[in-house]
Amino acid sequence: MSATLKIVIPMAGWGTRMRPHTWSKPKPLVSVAGKTSLEHLMDVFESLPDPERVEYVFIVGPYLGEMQIPAFVAERYPHIKAHYVVQAEMKGQSHALYLARQHLNGPMLMIFSDTLIETDFSFLDREKSHVVAWVKAVPDPRRFGVAEVNAEGWVTRFVEKPQDLDNNRVVVGCYYFQSGEALMAAIEEQFARNVQLKNEFFLTHAINIMIERGALVRTETVDTWLDTGTIDATLETNAYLLERMKAAPEPRPTVEVTPPVFIHPTAEVSQAVIGPHVSIGPNCRVSQAVIRDSILEAGTEVTGVTLAHSLIGRNCVVKGAGGRAGDKPLSLNIGDNSNVRVEA
Numbered sequence: 613m614s615a616t617l618k619i620v621i622p623m624a625g626w627g628t629r630m631r632p633h634t635w636s637k638p639k640p641l642v643s644v645a646g647k648t649s650l651e652h653l654m655d656v657f658e659s660l661p662d663p664e665r666v667e668y669v670f671i672v673g674p675y676l677g678e679m680q681i682p683a684f685v686a687e688r689y690p691h692i693k694a695h696y697v698v699q700a701e702m703k704g705q706s707h708a709l710y711l712a713r714q715h716l717n718g719p720m721l722m723i724f725s726d727t728l729i730e731t732d733f734s735f736l737d738r739e740k741s742h743v744v745a746w747v748k749a750v751p752d753p754r755r756f757g758v759a760e761v762n763a764e765g766w767v768t769r770f771v772e773k774p775q776d777l778d779n780n781r782v783v784v785g786c787y788y789f790q791s792g793e794a795l796m797a798a799i800e801e802q803f804a805r806n807v808q809l810k811n812e813f814f815l816t817h818a819i820n821i822m823i824e825r826g827a828l829v830r831t832e833t834v835d836t837w838l839d840t841g842t843i844d845a846t847l848e849t850n851a852y853l854l855e856r857m858k859a860a861p862e863p864r865p866t867v868e869v870t871p872p873v874f875i876h877p878t879a880e881v882s883q884a885v886i887g888p889h890v891s892i893g894p895n896c897r898v899s900q901a902v903i904r905d906s907i908l909e910a911g912t913e914v915t916g917v918t919l920a921h922s923l924i925g926r927n928c929v930v931k932g933a934g935g936r937a938g939d940k941p942l943s944l945n946i947g948d949n950s951n952v953r954v955e956a
Contacts, residue, residue, distance in 0.1 A: 615718040616665045617736070618792060619657060622708045623650075623681065623725035624673035624699035629842045632947030633925050638677045640725045641684060642846065642923075643909045645853035646874040646891050649840040650681075651688065652728055652853070661737040668694045669715045671708045704812030706799045716792030722815075724785035728838035728849065736788060742827040743819060745770075746786040748837045756782040757816045759831050767829040770816035772809050783816065784837045798822045843923055843945055850907055851889040870904070893926075902939065909948070917942060917954055925950065 627634030633642050640650035660666060672681045678698050685694055697712040709722065721733070729746060745767065747759055757772045758779045770783065789795045798821040799813070807817045823829055838852060839845040854872035861875035869875075870887035879896040886892070890903050893910040901914050906922040908914060914924070917932035920941035924930060925948035932942075932954030946952060 616667055617660065617662070618667050618669055618716055618718065618720040620669045620671065620709065620712060620716065620720055620722040621653070621725050622671040622699070622705060622722070624671050624677060624708055625702060626673065630846070632945070632950075633923065634676075636676070636925070636948040638673060638680055639840070641680060642840065643891065643893055643907055644840055644846055644850045645857065645859070646876065646893070648684075649726065649728070649846075650684070653723065653725060654689065656723070656729065656731065657733065659731075659733045661734050666692070667715070668692055669697065669712050670694060671697045671699050671712055674698055674700045702812070704808070705815040706802055706813035706818045709815065710796065710799050710803075713792075713796045716796060718792060720789045720792040720795070722787050722789070726839060726841040727785035728840065729784055729786060729834045730836040731786070731832065731834050739788065739790070740828075741830045742790045742794065743767075743822060743829040744788040744832050745819070745829060746784050746834050747781045747831045748784050748834050749780045750782045751780065752777065753780045753782045757814070758782055761831065765830060767819075767823065767831060769820050769823060772814050772816055781831065784834060787815070787819070794822060794825075794827065795819075798825070847889075847905060847907065847921060847923065850891055851905065854889055854891065876910075902936065902941070904941070919944060928952070930954070 623640050627639035630639050641648045670681055672678050682696050695715050699708045699711055745759055753774055757770050758774050759767045759781050760769050760779060762768050798818045801821050802813055802818045838849040840849055854874060859872040859874045861873055864881055866883045867881050868885045873887040874891045875881055876892060876894040878894045879892045881898045883900050884898050885902040887904060889905045891907045893908055895911045896908050897913040900916045902918040904920050906919050908924045909926040911927040912924050914930045916934055917930055918934055918939040918941045920943055922944040924946055927949050928946055929951045
């Protein structure tokens with residue numbers, strides 16, 4: 613790939629489906645399987661054909677996003693070249709990309725921040741089509757956008773929120789564009805036509821305009837598409853990633869572990885039954901507890917409780933008088949810096 617590839621990651625949404633965690637941090641910084649969602653997303657780019665010729669464009673939300681994302685990226689990825697654009701008004705995907713237009717010349721790869729896929733990007737330096745859309749077959753496509761393909765394999769159009777089940781080729785939120793300039797021109801036409809859905813400018817509508825103008829668009833199929841956009845989806849993704857990692861911590865005295873489980877080396881865990889599908893972050897303290905199918909973020913203390921299907925934010929305290937294997941589990945969803953006491 614001769615030109616610099618721009619990787620665009622829109623992440624400006626309010627994250628309302630991930631409340632209360634997104635009151636104090638942007639959604640990409642919520643933990644799953646031992647790392648933030650953003651770190652898992654960045655891992656996907658390891659297969660790029662020329663990683664030295666890459667620039668990142670992060671489209672962040674006001675306040676939490678613009679304050680926390682640049683600092684996080686600078687700390688974890690000091691070697692990358694990164695640009696930041698703030699989307700203050702939530703007017704949709706095309707609107708977000710157009711705000712970043714000064715950075716989007718030449719080839720670009722766009723992926724939404726809550727989209728985790730398993731794919732190999734190494735073909736991009738040989739790609740001849742104008743646009744590539746990653747897709748996955750799902751049982752019910754009506755909540756998503758789908759790609760309609762002709763007999764030659766080219767996409768003829770994208771349909772947002774289809775009303776029937778006939779076409780289940782769902783776009784997963786990852787696209788390659790040979791020309792950022794061509795995409796920006798199509799978005800300008802989308803704005804001129806005022807092509808919206810529920811007061812938002814969807815990217816698929818802009819790509820439809822590119823197809824009208826002769827762009828060749830094809831699909832790339834993925835088998836694995838993970839979501840971190842809701843609490844339930846995040847816990848499901850946590851379980852999947854732990855299974856794939858075959859995560860198993862070092863044995864600890866008085867701790868019974870049913871893998872897969874991630875326990876950060878700095879976490880203190882004793883007199884506990886952990887797993888399966890549990891992630892315990894750095895500097896956590898867990899004792900006299902039974903925990904399964906849950907995420908404990910950094911600095912959280914859990915004592916004397918039985919938890920299942922729970923997402924506990926950073927620096928929380930959860931205390932009770934139980935924590936025995938036969939106890940009925942609690943299912944908690946609490947944000948950062950919360951204090952919960954469970955009465956016997």
